[in-house]
Amino acid sequence: MNAAMSEPWLIYTLIFAIVFIGAQLAQSAIRHILQQDRRTAKRFAALDKVARALPDIDVLRKKDSGALGSVLISRLRLLIVQSGTQIAVVRVLLIAAGLWLLLLVIAPLPWSLFNRALSTFLAAGSLVYGYLSLKRSRRIARFGEQLPDIIDVIVRSLRAGHPLPVSLSLVAREMPAPAGPEFAVVVDEITYGRDISGALGQLEQRVGYPEMRFLVASITIAQQTGGNLAEVLARLARMLRERFRLKRKVLALSAEGRFSGYALTSLPVGLFGLIHLVSSTYYLEFWASPVSSTILQIAGALLLIGNVVIYKMVHFKV
Numbered sequence: 381m382n383a384a385m386s387e388p389w390l391i392y393t394l395i396f397a398i399v400f401i402g403a404q405l406a407q408s409a410i411r412h413i414l415q416q417d418r419r420t421a422k423r424f425a426a427l428d429k430v431a432r433a434l435p436d437i438d439v440l441r442k443k444d445s446g447a448l449g450s451v452l453i454s455r456l457r458l459l460i461v462q463s464g465t466q467i468a469v470v471r472v473l474l475i476a477a478g479l480w481l482l483l484l485v486i487a488p489l490p491w492s493l494f495n496r497a498l499s500t501f502l503a504a505g506s507l508v509y510g511y512l513s514l515k516r517s518r519r520i521a522r523f524g525e526q527l528p529d530i531i532d533v534i535v536r537s538l539r540a541g542h543p544l545p546v547s548l549s550l551v552a553r554e555m556p557a558p559a560g561p562e563f564a565v566v567v568d569e570i571t572y573g574r575d576i577s578g579a580l581g582q583l584e585q586r587v588g589y590p591e592m593r594f595l596v597a598s599i600t601i602a603q604q605t606g607g608n609l610a611e612v613l614a615r616l617a618r619m620l621r622e623r624f625r626l627k628r629k630v631l632a633l634s635a636e637g638r639f640s641g642y643a644l645t646s647l648p649v650g651l652f653g654l655i656h657l658v659s660s661t662y663y664l665e666f667w668a669s670p671v672s673s674t675i676l677q678i679a680g681a682l683l684l685i686g687n688v689v690i691y692k693m694v695h696f697k698v
Contacts, residue, residue, distance in 0.1 A: 394481060394484065394485055397477075397481050398478065398481050398482070398485075401474055401477055401478040401481065402478065404474055405471065405474050405475065405478065453469060456469055456472065457469050458585075458588075459509075459512050459513070459516060460472060460512060461585075461586050462516045462519065462520070462586065462587065462588040463512045463513075463515035463516040463519060464515065464516075464519045464558055465512065465515060472508065472512075475508065476504050476505060476508045477504075479504040479507060479508065480500055480501050480503075480504035480505075483500035483503055483504055484496060484497060484500045487499075487500055495673045499673075516588065519558050519587075520587065520588050520589050522557075522558055523558050523559055523562075523587050523589050523592075524589050524591065524624065525624070526555060526556075526558075526559040527559075527589065527591060527592065527595070527620055528617045528620045528621050528624070529555070530551050530555060530559055530563070530595075531595065531613050531614075531616055531617040531620070532614075532617055533547070533550055533551050533554060533555070534547045534548070534550075534551060534613055535610045535613045535614050535617065537550050538609060538610040538613070539610050544576060544599070544609070545567065545570050545576065548563055548566055548567055548570070548576075549563075549567045551563045552564040552566070552567050558587070562583055562586060562587060563583070565583070565586075566579045566580060566582075566583050569582070576599060576603065577596065577599065577600040577603065580592075580595065580596045580599060580600075581596055583596075584596055591620055591623070594616055594619075594620070595613070595616065598612050598613060598616055630696050634694040634695070634696070637690060637693055637694035638690075638694050640690070641686075641687060641690035641691070641694070644686065644690075645683065645686075645687055648679070648683065
């Protein structure tokens, strides 16, 4: 680290990169705040135009992300949408790049510049991806808990004689986030000319909850063939509650394995940090060894394999 930092060109390059990315993030944030109302108005105007000509509003959802031909960028965009984070893909990439440069500067790793750059790049990407994945998992779990209640609201509204769009608008008004705002988008799409099945299909993609497809299929079949939609949805709500109780039971039975995985993962990192805190010179000979980076990479790979095996052992599809 000290040898690398003694090179002036590297210091100047890192400082320039950090300042440039910070300026880009600040400019993006200020522009987002100042133009939020105008962008919303333009989006509704464009939505009205597209709904009449071509009922496919996916283009509107991609317009803030630039050219997205890459599969990785497309998956990142889907991850951002499903996590409920109101941020463009470009800003996420800028944040990841800034975090990478920050780790590259402050990480006390006495390796070559390439090894440090690769390690900190993987660490920064993992942190950003892990944060978005955690938000997505929590949001999907909250939506899954709300789905039976959502169906109950629709059933009560249908039995009261309301049409399906009115029932969906009732869900948008009564249910808290994330269900309420998502169904508000569905109601807006239906209002601007999109069919109910297409709007609910887009909701399924935005939310990412697998059981949502049952609701979409039930409504689509009822629209095409007729029948008592309220009775079908009432049975669906009961089935979803049974599945939810079964999932909770599986989580309780697999709790020991999951916490064992957490302990086995955090123990090496925790011991390393504790020993380094007590005796900062304990690992000097290890860091000076030319095979230290290789050993850490092998250890990280084995730790990752162990986590994958434990994950497969304690996660069951219900």
